[in-house]
Every structure is written in structure tokens, then in C-alpha cells.
Amino acid sequence: MQSEEEISNFLKSIETRCYKTTKHSFLKGETITTYLEKRNQLCILLNGEADLIRYDFNGNKTIIGQFSNNSIFGEALYPANTNNELFVLAKTNCEVLFFSYDNLWTKCRQNCSFHKEFSEQINKLIISQVVELNTRIELLTKKNIRDKLLSYFDILSSKKLSKTISIPFTFTDLADYLSVDRSAMTRELSHLIEEGFIEKKGKKIKLLYN
Amino acid sequence: MQSEEEISNFLKSIETRCYKTTKHSFLKGETITTYLEKRNQLCILLNGEADLIRYDFNGNKTIIGQFSNNSIFGEALYPANTNNELFVLAKTNCEVLFFSYDNLWTKCRQNCSFHKEFSEQINKLIISQVVELNTRIELLTKKNIRDKLLSYFDILSSKKLSKTISIPFTFTDLADYLSVDRSAMTRELSHLIEEGFIEKKGKKIKLLYN
DNA sequence: AAAAATCTGTTGCTATTGCAACAAATATAT
DNA sequence: ATATATTTGTTGCAATAGCAACAGATTTTT
DSSP: OOOHHHHHHHHHTOOSOTTOOEEEEEOTTOEEEESSSOTTEEEEEEESOEEEEEEOTTOOEEEEEEEOTTOEEOGGGSOOOSSOEEEEEESSOEEEEEEEHHHHHSOOTTOOHHHHHHHHHHHHHHHHHHHHHHHHHHHHTSSSHHHHHHHHHHHHHHHHTSSEEEOSSOHHHHHHHHTSOHHHHHHHHHHHHHTTSEEEETTEEEEOOO | OOOHHHHHHHHHTOOSOTTOOEEEEEOTTOEEEESSSOTTEEEEEEESOEEEEEEOTTOOEEEEEEEOTTOEEOGGGSOOOSSOEEEEEESSOEEEEEEEHHHHHSOOTTOOHHHHHHHHHHHHHHHHHHHHHHHHHHHHTSSSHHHHHHHHHHHHHHHHTSSEEEOSSOHHHHHHHHTSOHHHHHHHHHHHHHTTSEEEETTEEEEOOO
16 A cells, blocks of 8 residues: 555646546635535545534534545435534635545546556545544444543554653544544543543643553 | 355355365354464455454454445454454354455466456445445544444445335344443434434334434 | 633533333234 | 333432632743
């Protein structure tokens, strides 16, 4: 498997070819896409950060997905959903590659190597997306906030091979990611500190258990 | 896109080819695989039902995934995880196709059409797995049991295009799927009935709201 | 550099949920 | 057909988490 960076570079080099991809830039705060009647759309975030936002019937806003470099998203990867409106909002300035899900499976007329490689890269991205989603489900299925936090820390810790980790987003976003109330999460963090499980300085957290 | 059934038939027709897939049968209750040091393994459930089970450090058992026809699973789709043990257990008799993640990307020497088709089919399965996972995340991120249930019913209802739906597994399993306590979920179901939102007879549920 | 916006930590109150335990109903195995 | 295992419904109690509101810290914008 190639490195994250090689995939990045490959994707950024894509212009309009047999695949009919298009690149678009978005400013912070703009809507990248909505999940509504675009069943064939796939998108790759080339750089920047974006959130998948749900507004439910009560008007409550929830961040149900967070995208960063090389994240793949789009309505094609979502259940057809009647009752919620889903938006992808640019959290920072973003560059996004758009293409059609159908195009992935139609044979290239020229049978070009570009076509083949693009298709392989997309598949790898999709698989890493699956890993991401499974990671999140692991966390979401923990029964309480404490276990969600500790499991999350463990994942970061084993990725970094270190007991000192750094939360890659704000605590507000972390609460959304774990789908818990922010203040309840902060309370639980305080308890973990009191009880000697962790030390915390800003976004740096040191795990004191083994 | 081909029908579910065509994909099924294609997969069942696979013997040992350039891809080196192997087929295995399992009896109800047997362990299909463990997620431990098999980072390259991918599996497709050809028929039967299986659960992905997590035992955490406290020995608590949680069903974190439920697989049925054409579900794709395997450690390759999971985060490398130190603290939990994951098992896939056959809930009924099962037939499972095993192959290696690596093989998906290595070029076929014979450049055979079988190779190409297999690879495409796998990708489609993976994409439908992504849709499944996103569906579950939609549900898991709802803040309370009531919303989880109603959203779940809505999804079934819009799939079936009917206000009368049938829960495809036991209520015990549904509670696991939504990651809530079973008795608390039953209580909430009773409230929904009392308040006139739904009618319920066994696994048949009729939605009384619009 | 000042102003505005966002994020963080805290706390009281309350609703929701999990847990435990049990009986009745179903489903499965012998 | 009978025995065994599993699923379902119910309830009291306790723990947990959500909500609301606010002040201080930090970051971003102008």
C-alpha cells in the first residue's frame, strides 16, 4: 500500500479525464453538498476539514461525520433518508473532488491505466473509510462516557505508540464525535483526573494506567 | 448495478482461481474468525447469520456488528485494537468465503476477466457495507432511545414503502444494534404504544404518525 | 490591539437509562 | 410431546447523562 501522501498527490494531480471528475474550492462556512437527490455523488476532500451535519425534525443540529484529508463521502455512501436533512459544511477552506459513483463501474473506453489506478485508489480510500466508521461504532457502542473516552484515548495511544496523546480536535467536536453532551463529557474528564487515570493540559492528555 | 441475487450467485460460483479464495462451512455457535493478527483477512458471508462480538476488559459482551447475506467483514476493515477481543460467531449455520485483502490489489498475471469482475463485486459489497455502517451511526448518534427507535422504524418503513414494518431480528438483538439496554428499550416501546405512536403485535409494528 | 466569537469548565436540577430480578410467552432441541 | 433454552415484558431503584446557564479562557476577526 502506498503512503497517505502518495495517494494525496495522485488525487491532486487529477484533471478532467475519462472519469469526468471536477475539482471545486470552498470557503470556510460554505455548503459543500447536501445529501438529497444526489444518489450517485461521491466526493473526496483533498484538503481542509468539513463536517457532515444533520438537522432533525426538531431542528436539532448534530455533527454525524467529520472529514479531513482524503476522506471520501457523498450521498452514494448514505442510506436514502426521508426525515433528516444532511449537509456537508466546510469547517475550513476546502478543496473537493467530485465524481459519479456510476463512473466507477463503467468500463473505460480507452482502457487507460489512469482509469485503473484511479479506481484502485478510490477503493483504498473507501476501505480506510470503513475502518474509520468501524472505529467510531466501537466507541459509540460503549455504554457510558467514561468508557467512550478511555477507548478513544486507547486508540490514539496505540496509533502513536505513546501514553501521551494530543486530541486532534476541540473538546466540543470530540463530544459530538462520541455523541455525548459536552458538559457531561467535561465532567467525566474531571473525574478521570481526580481519580488519577489521566493528566490533562489543554489538548495533551497523559494516560496514567497501563 | 446488479441485483443482490446476481451478486450472490456470482460469489457462490467462485472456486479457487487466481484470487485464492477459500470457502468454509460453520455450524451454529462456531467461531468463524477472530480479529487478532489477521490484518489482511476479508470474509464474505455467503449465507447464514453471524455476529461480531466484543469482550471488553471487564468481560462485558457486546454485539457490535451483525452480518447476513453478502456482508463483508474481517480484520482488514477494523482498526488495530489492543484492548478488546473481537470474535465473529455463527448465529446460524454459515458458509463463508475467505480471501486476502492484499490480493485485491495485486494485478492478475493472466489479466483474466474473472479477476476483474471479482474485484468489482467486492467493491460493490464494500460500498453497501459503508451504507450499512452509516445507517447505524445515524441511529447511534440519536440522543435517546425513543429517537433511535423512531428513526430505525422510519428507515425500515421507507425501505418497504409501507407504514407497517416487521423487525428483522429479535428485540434483544435490536437493543444490541441500537446499543441500548433491552429492558429500557421495551419500556420505551410500551410508552410509544400508550402514547399512540405505534401499534405492535410481535415483530410487526404499525406506524401511526405520518 | 481591540472586539467578537468560540471554546472550556463548572454546577444544580431533572429526565433518562441501565441494572437486576422475575414471570410469562415463544422457540428450539431431544 | 416434553423438556430446555431463549426471548419478552415489567418494575423499583440507583447511576448516569442531558440540559441550561454562566464566567473565564482562548482563538479568530477586524
